[in-house]
Amino acid sequence: MSEPGRLLKNSRLEAIVVLTLWLITMIWTVGVSYWLGYGRDPSSLRFFLGIPDWVFFGVILPWAFSTIATIIFATRGMKDDDLGREQESGHE
Numbered sequence: 001m002s003e004p005g006r007l008l009k010n011s012r013l014e015a016i017v018v019l020t021l022w023l024i025t026m027i028w029t030v031g032v033s034y035w036l037g038y039g040r041d042p043s044s045l046r047f048f049l050g051i052p053d054w055v056f057f058g059v060i061l062p063w064a065f066s067t068i069a070t071i072i073f074a075t076r077g078m079k080d081d082d083l084g085r086e087q088e089s090g091h092e
Contacts, residue, residue, distance in 0.1 A: 033058030
């Protein structure tokens with residue numbers, strides 16, 4: 001495959017992975033936070049590590065998952081493609 005074709009294919013795949021991860025995290029955060037936090041009796045609130053359960057499961061857990069998944073993808077899944085020869089600008 002030609003250099004520009006491979007570059008386009010890799011960048012498209014990376015964009016799909018990042019957008020999918022973002023979408024999953026957004027749905028998880030909004031859904032769980034709404035389910036556990038909205039319209040709830042304050043006396044039923046539980047705490048994990050001193051944090052309300054809806055914040056822990058709806059915000060901290062998906063952010064931690066996304067951070068770990070991003071680090072794994074950045075170190076193992078992304079390709080370092082050659083962008084070609086740098087053109088001389090004439091400015092020095």
